[in-house]
Amino acid sequence: MNWLIEFLGDPANWTGADGVPARLLEHLEFAGLSLLLAMAVAVPLGLWIGHTGRGALLVVLSANAARALPTLGLLVLIVLLMGVGTIVPVLIPLVALAVPPILVNAYEGVRGVDPELRDAAYGMGLRGRQVLFGVLVPVALPLILLGLRTAAIQVVATATVAAYVGLGGLGRYVIDGLATQDYPRAVGGAVLVAGLALAVQGLFAILSRISVSPGVSRRPGIR
Amino acid sequence: MITFDGVTKRYAGGTVAVDDLGLEVPTGEITVFVGPSGCGKTTSLRMINRMVDPTGGRVLLDGVDVTTIDPPTLRRGIGYVIQQAGLFPHRKVVDNVATVPRLLGWERRRARARAMELLERVGLDAALADRYPFQLSGGQQQRVGVARALAADPPVLLMDEPFSAVDPVVRASLQDELLRLQAELRKTIVFVTHDIDEAIKLGDRVAVLRVGGRLAQLDAPARLLAEPADDFVREFLGRDRGIRLLSFVPSGDLPLRTDLTVPVSTTASARGTAEPWLALVDDGGRPLGWIAPRSLPDSGTPADVRPEPYGTFVRGRDPLRSVLDAALLSPSGHAIAVDESGRVEGVVTREALDAALARATGDARG
Numbered sequence: 001m002n003w004l005i006e007f008l009g010d011p012a013n014w015t016g017a018d019g020v021p022a023r024l025l026e027h028l029e030f031a032g033l034s035l036l037l038a039m040a041v042a043v044p045l046g047l048w049i050g051h052t053g054r055g056a057l058l059v060v061l062s063a064n065a066a067r068a069l070p071t072l073g074l075l076v077l078i079v080l081l082m083g084v085g086t087i088v089p090v091l092i093p094l095v096a097l098a099v100p101p102i103l104v105n106a107y108e109g110v111r112g113v114d115p116e117l118r119d120a121a122y123g124m125g126l127r128g129r130q131v132l133f134g135v136l137v138p139v140a141l142p143l144i145l146l147g148l149r150t151a152a153i154q155v156v157a158t159a160t161v162a163a164y165v166g167l168g169g170l171g172r173y174v175i176d177g178l179a180t181q182d183y184p185r186a187v188g189g190a191v192l193v194a195g196l197a198l199a200v201q202g203l204f205a206i207l208s209r210i211s212v213s214p215g216v217s218r219r220p221g222i223r
Numbered sequence: 224m225i226t227f228d229g230v231t232k233r234y235a236g237g238t239v240a241v242d243d244l245g246l247e248v249p250t251g252e253i254t255v256f257v258g259p260s261g262c263g264k265t266t267s268l269r270m271i272n273r274m275v276d277p278t279g280g281r282v283l284l285d286g287v288d289v290t291t292i293d294p295p296t297l298r299r300g301i302g303y304v305i306q307q308a309g310l311f312p313h314r315k316v317v318d319n320v321a322t323v324p325r326l327l328g329w330e331r332r333r334a335r336a337r338a339m340e341l342l343e344r345v346g347l348d349a350a351l352a353d354r355y356p357f358q359l360s361g362g363q364q365q366r367v368g369v370a371r372a373l374a375a376d377p378p379v380l381l382m383d384e385p386f387s388a389v390d391p392v393v394r395a396s397l398q399d400e401l402l403r404l405q406a407e408l409r410k411t412i413v414f415v416t417h418d419i420d421e422a423i424k425l426g427d428r429v430a431v432l433r434v435g436g437r438l439a440q441l442d443a444p445a446r447l448l449a450e451p452a453d454d455f456v457r458e459f460l461g462r463d464r465g466i467r468l469l470s471f472v473p474s475g476d477l478p479l480r481t482d483l484t485v486p487v488s489t490t491a492s493a494r495g496t497a498e499p500w501l502a503l504v505d506d507g508g509r510p511l512g513w514i515a516p517r518s519l520p521d522s523g524t525p526a527d528v529r530p531e532p533y534g535t536f537v538r539g540r541d542p543l544r545s546v547l548d549a550a551l552l553s554p555s556g557h558a559i560a561v562d563e564s565g566r567v568e569g570v571v572t573r574e575a576l577d578a579a580l581a582r583a584t585g586d587a588r589g
Contacts, residue, residue: 116305130326135313138313213312
């Protein structure tokens with residue numbers, strides 16, 4: 001606790017290129033960009049596969065394979081192949097980390113919708129797209145959001161590795177602190193990362209509250 | 224009118240769900256498809272709105288082969304009600320009902336107004352409109368399902384075991400409600416069930432299908448009960464066909480005796496009558512039970528004895544089956560006829576009932 005106060009209480013740690021605001025922005029840039037890229041790939045793919053039932057096996061297998069990839073190993077490999085200098089080497093492993101939970105949850109969410117409901121939707125005369133976006137996605141939304149939340153928390157926590165290859169982010173404090181035996185710095189960095197992960201969790205709770213229909217979440221207290 | 228013309232559905236594995244089905248569903252009537260599981264009744268129904276396409280033969284809707292119509296367009300013109308109602312859980316009740324009108328391009332306000340009108344029509348409180356489906360009971364959900372199917376006023380309504388997931392009391396009230404609605408709306412309804420009693424209660428005509436998707440018999444319910452085409456139909460209809468047949472015989476022409484009732488407030492002794500039984504009636508004209516005049520005390524009035532149990536039927540509305548039931552419930556063997564408000568109109572004697580039964584079974588036999 002004293003280390004934490006020592007680090008966070010020092011005004012010098014709140015300004016400049018190595019200050020908390022700058023490092024936080026860098027961290028959010030890595031994490032946010034990775035998450036957006038992963039969503040752009042995994043959400044449409046998961047919805048499409050869940051809706052059509054095509055390619056389901058492929059998804060499950062590749063998602064599991066991607067989960068087994070060690071992030072740090074992948075990072076080092078890409079840096080060796082591409083060199084340092086851009087943020088691309090750090091984005092690739094983070095995207096690989098974020099895709100499986102998003103993909104699998106979107107797919108399972110859509111596929112898991114009660115077949116009677118799907119049947120009713122087609123029977124009313126909805127077309128394929130209307131069934132997907134008008135019925136399946138709203139009903140599967142809690143699961144889709146769960147996938148996004150899991151991915152977001154993992155990416156925020158793991159973006160720390162950027163510091164290993166000389167990039168910024170909150171990981172800088174942890175790596176540099178450990179290297180120079182400046183433990184207050186290392187602990188301060190770790191706590192900031194953990195705090196950020198909690199903030200992401202809270203953000204998704206709000207998002208889910210706003211976007212999921214009370215009829216699906218079965219929230220009590222509505223009329 | 225819906226026509227099945229040599230319709231066959233054979234699945235890739237070789238299973239035949241429907242085999243050379245030929246029948247007509249007349250406009251404005253309820254036709255029930257009934258049979259054991261695996262008889263192809265649901266598959267047949269789903270070929271009307273192209274949820275399934277036949278592998279042979281044609282399904283014609285007013286003379287047009289349905290496979291020539293784009294499925295969503297076809298389905299928007301056909302109401303569809305399924306077992307668990309299949310309501311959209313994320314939409315409020317009113318928006319569920321407004322689904323098809325919205326698909327047809329109605330503006331939101333008009334679609335919602337139409338939805339409110341239908342909720343009332345199926346007997347739901349307007350306060351339920353803003354609820355979500357999970358907040359409704361099974362019976363209420365099913366009513367919403369019917370309202371949703373009727374929203375765009377389609378001429379044809381397909382109902383696939385719509386009432387089989389609710390308890391018997393609710394089911395009976397939903398069935399009555401459907402008959403009441405149908406009396407007003409005169410839709411062409413195809414109704415699928417595995418419950419022969421439901422089929423007999425609801426159907427203007429009943430198609431009994433056997434496993435393998437072949438038509439065993441298509442007839443009006445009374446005819447079906449009186450003359451099953453073969454052993455399969457006979458067995459499927461079950462016991463008590465004779466009694467159940469009486470449900471289709473009206474009671475309006477039964478002779479009434481009005482001299483067999485006695486008001487409870489009378490001060491005169493009823494012992495003078497030669498009748499073994501009299502129906503005791505209260506001051507409001509409602510039945511209290513049967514009394515045996517000979518068992519009255521010498522000086523007593525009818526009010527001094529405890530009346531025996533009785534049964535009533537509403538003359539003109541209830542069928543002969545209810546008259547028989549009322550007679551069986553009375554020690555006198557007579558049935559008390561009441562009007563819609565429950566006031567006694569007279570008594571149908573055992574002799575009159577016997578004569579009516581003899582006529583009814585004679586008629587049913589041909």
